Amino acid sequence: MAEEQSEEQSPETVTAPDPVDDERQRQRNLRVSDSEREHVVGLLQRAIGRGMLDLDEFTERTDVALAARTRGELNAVLVDLPGLVHRDAVPVTAAPGTPHNAGAGGGARAPEFPGYRGDRLELKAHGSTLKRNGRWHVPAEVYVRNKYGETKLDFTEAEVPHPVVHVDLDTKWGSVTMVIPETASVDINNITEVKWGSLEDKTNSNGKLGTPRYVLTGRVHGGSLTIKNPHRGLFR
Numbered sequence: 064m065a066e067e068q069s070e071e072q073s074p075e076t077v078t079a080p081d082p083v084d085d086e087r088q089r090q091r092n093l094r095v096s097d098s099e100r101e102h103v104v105g106l107l108q109r110a111i112g113r114g115m116l117d118l119d120e121f122t123e124r125t126d127v128a129l130a131a132r133t134r135g136e137l138n139a140v141l142v143d144l145p146g147l148v149h150r151d152a153v154p155v156t157a158a159p160g161t162p163h164n165a166g167a168g169g170g171a172r173a174p175e176f177p178g179y180r181g182d183r184l185e186l187k188a189h190g191s192t193l194k195r196n197g198r199w200h201v202p203a204e205v206y207v208r209n210k211y212g213e214t215k216l217d218f219t220e221a222e223v224p225h226p227v228v229h230v231d232l233d234t235k236w237g238s239v240t241m242v243i244p245e246t247a248s249v250d251i252n253n254i255t256e257v258k259w260g261s262l263e264d265k266t267n268s269n270g271k272l273g274t275p276r277y278v279l280t281g282r283v284h285g286g287s288l289t290i291k292n293p294h295r296g297l298f299r
Contacts, residue, residue: 090134091133091134091135091138092133092134093133093134094132094133095132095133095137099134100128100129100131100137101203101226101227102203103128103140104125104128104226105224105226106141106144107124107128107140108121108226110144115144116144128140182202182203182204183204183206184201184204184205185206185208186206186207186208186209186214187208188208188210188212188214189209189210189211190210191209192214192215193207193209193213193214193215193216194213194215194216195217195221196215196219196220196242197217197220198220198222199222200221200222201218201221201223201224201225201228201275202225202228203225203227203228204228204229204231205228205229205230205231206233207230207232207239207281208234209233209234210235210236210237211235211237212237213237213238213239213240214232214234214237214238214240215239215240216230216239216242218241218242218243218244218247218275218277219242219244219293223275225275226274226275226276227275227276227278228275228276229278229280230277230278230279230280231279231281232279232280232281232282232283232288233281234281234282234283234284234286235284236285237285237286238286238287238289239283239286239287239289240289240290240291241288242293243290243291243292244293245266245292246274247268247275247276247277248266248268248269248271248273248277249264249266249269249276249277249279249290250269250270250277250278251264251269251279251288252269253280254279254280254281254282254283254288255280255281255282256282256284257283258283258285259285260285260286260288261288262283262288263288263290265289265290265291266292
């Protein structure tokens with residue numbers, strides 16, 4: 064009888080799989096995107112600014128982050144950096160009209176202004192001047208649509224939380240002027256069309272290292288695109 068009772072009770076000692084552990088493992092194995100990698104590099108830049116990492120450690124961890132394929136690999140470069148938590152290595156994208164990073168434990172917030180769509184800003188005009196300067200929030204993606212008007216984007220005093228900002232241009236019969244800090248750089252190799260106009264990079268930073276890096280795409284039709292560093296009297 065003792066043997067029969069033991070056999071009947073033995074199944075109760077089997078430990079059932081923990082659904083929480085299974086979910087954590089699934090999250091760690093999820094693939095990551097370029098924007099997630101770039102976001103983590105931005106966190107590493109904060110760490111070096113706070114003295115948590117030296118230059119060699121920053122370089123090594125940046126290489127790991129940019130080569131990461133999964134969330135587990137990406138989060139590995141942040142685990143020993145207090146105060147720099149990036150939950151699941153996924154940037155929080157707010158719904159329209161919701162502050163950026165709301166509910167993510169604080170951090171920078173995007174202004175609740177028309178045009179912001181989570182981590183994207185859409186600037187549109189027709190026959191008017193589009194102008195952004197002073198202290199303004201720059202999301203990871205900026206879309207510019209302007210016909211028969213000027214566009215002036217001054218990033219000198221802007222709040223730029225991302226190491227890479229994608230600026231997509233679709234302008235017609237109007238000039239575009241971008242002002243970037245001397246520590247920043249641009250990538251203009253993906254401008255698909257400059258028709259009846261000109262493109263001039265006065266910063267001489269195209270393809271060079273710099274933070275933030277402004278990656279330009281799109282087209283300029285019947286106008287000029289000028290990229291320059293700040294100087295006294297600009298836009299005044």
